[in-house]
Amino acid sequence: MMQDPSIPVNKKGVLTSFLTGQPMPIPEKDNLGKCRSVSEFEKLNRIGEGTYGIVYRARDTRNGEVVALKKMRMEREKDGLPLSAIREITLLLNCQHENIVAIKEVVVGRSLESVFLVMEYCEQDLASILDNMPNPFTEAQVKCIGLQVFQGLAYLHKHYYIHRDLKVSNLLMTDRGCVKIADFGLARRFGEPIKPMTPRVVTLWYRAPELLLNSPTHTTAIDIWAAGCILGELLLHKPLLPGRTEVQQLDMIIELLGTPHAAIWPEMDQLPALQNFTLKSQPYNNLKNKFPYLSPAGLRLLNFLFMYDPAKRATAEECLQSSYFREQPLPCDSKLMPSFPQHRNMKSSRREMNQQDQRQQESQSNDGLSDLLQLPKRNRVD
Numbered sequence: 001m002m003q004d005p006s007i008p009v010n011k012k013g014v015l016t017s018f019l020t021g022q023p024m025p026i027p028e029k030d031n032l033g034k035c036r037s038v039s040e041f042e043k044l045n046r047i048g049e050g051t052y053g054i055v056y057r058a059r060d061t062r063n064g065e066v067v068a069l070k071k072m073r074m075e076r077e078k079d080g081l082p083l084s085a086i087r088e089i090t091l092l093l094n095c096q097h098e099n100i101v102a103i104k105e106v107v108v109g110r111s112l113e114s115v116f117l118v119m120e121y122c123e124q125d126l127a128s129i130l131d132n133m134p135n136p137f138t139e140a141q142v143k144c145i146g147l148q149v150f151q152g153l154a155y156l157h158k159h160y161y162i163h164r165d166l167k168v169s170n171l172l173m174t175d176r177g178c179v180k181i182a183d184f185g186l187a188r189r190f191g192e193p194i195k196p197m198t199p200r201v202v203t204l205w206y207r208a209p210e211l212l213l214n215s216p217t218h219t220t221a222i223d224i225w226a227a228g229c230i231l232g233e234l235l236l237h238k239p240l241l242p243g244r245t246e247v248q249q250l251d252m253i254i255e256l257l258g259t260p261h262a263a264i265w266p267e268m269d270q271l272p273a274l275q276n277f278t279l280k281s282q283p284y285n286n287l288k289n290k291f292p293y294l295s296p297a298g299l300r301l302l303n304f305l306f307m308y309d310p311a312k313r314a315t316a317e318e319c320l321q322s323s324y325f326r327e328q329p330l331p332c333d334s335k336l337m338p339s340f341p342q343h344r345n346m347k348s349s350r351r352e353m354n355q356q357d358q359r360q361q362e363s364q365s366n367d368g369l370s371d372l373l374q375l376p377k378r379n380r381v382d
């Protein structure tokens with residue numbers, strides 16, 4: 001349980017009066033606004049191996065329900081919630097779909113800095129499953145997961161959202177085999193015209209070539225590329241393109257798919273990074289060698305997901321129509337997905353640690369919900 005709510009609000013809980021410009025205390029009754037207090041939740045254990053936030057499994061003491069509690073990052077914000085937190089909350093409130101993690105409510109701690117997302121609890125994420133399962137998924141299971149990811153993505157993209165950080169640790173799975181896309185901290189809405197956005201998004205292993213080459217525009221195609229990497233990873237039972245640096249990541253992509261050129265990707269020559277950088281030369285598409293047992297329909301789908309030209313890359317809707325999902329072995333029923341021991345709740349995942357190398361490492365030695373209230377401010381690559 002949280003600290004005693006009768007303790008006075010700390011210095012963060014002070015507002016500046018518009019009238020006098022002087023600090024004014026927040027009246028007791030307005031401390032929490034309309035939100036419930038996080039003290040109504042009992043910490044069970046920490047589940048989030050996330051890079052920026054901490055996620056707990058917690059019990060809502062009001063009804064006994066087990067939920068996931070994610071503390072929103074506050075960055076260097078002085079006035080209220082950072083944009084990334086507002087974006088994540090707004091997106092989740094706007095998106096209701098079986099394959100997108102459901103938000104239940106937003107709760108607050110005593111400090112103005114403490115805002116928590118209460119989400120439905122999912123027993124696993126795909127990163128911890130892949131880390132801990134001894135045998136690869138069967139192809140029928142891969143198809144079942146893949147279909148659900150494309151369904152979630154089709155919904156998101158239809159609502160003009162780009163996730164921008166799709167990877168196995170951001171795909172949750174319930175004990176009933178239902179896959180949920182999560183972690184919308186980097187998500188953006190896009191419209192016409194697409195505003196230039198910063199290129200340093202999406203964990204390296206899942207990053208599309210146009211991002212690696214500093215394309216100023218981000219489209220839904222960057223999620224599709226990441227979904228291709230995820231599908232490949234599920235089939236191979238190991239990361240498909242585990243580059244350590246941006247240059248190595250590009251080299252690995254070229255090794256797998258061949259060097260792109262203007263005939264297949266006309267806008268390529270205008271990309272900023274290619275003005276003074278020459279790509280390695282490799283004329284072959286090696287997908288078939290990498291996936292020797294995959295059917296022609298499976299290879300067609302992968303090739304469609306890995307089109308260099310983002311404008312030609314598959315859409316989520318097109319992926320759902322792929323004959324790969326209609327041929328033997330058919331996707332298994334999600335209810336028949338195996339359930340896995342919850343390793344995630346016991347130890348940290350090597351995979352996630354590897355991925356953290358690319359980002360800011362941070363100490364997560366503190367344990368206990370009350371520590372959530374004192375987390376240092378963090379910078380997220382954004």
Ligand SMILES: Nc1ncnc2c1ncn2[C@@H]1O[C@H](COP(=O)(O)OP(=O)(O)O)[C@@H](O)[C@H]1O
Pocket residue numbers: 047048049050051052053054055068070101119120121122123124125169170172182183184185344
């Ligand atoms: N609703 C949830 N149910 C169960 N586990 C979750 C839930 N949300 C997040 N997690 C776990 O916490 C981890 C980090 O959460 P995430 O939203 O991805 O934040 P971060 O920005 O830190 O990556 C996820 O990889 C997953 O293991």
Ligand SMILES: [Mg+2]
Pocket residue numbers: 050051169170183
């Ligand atoms: Mg995450």
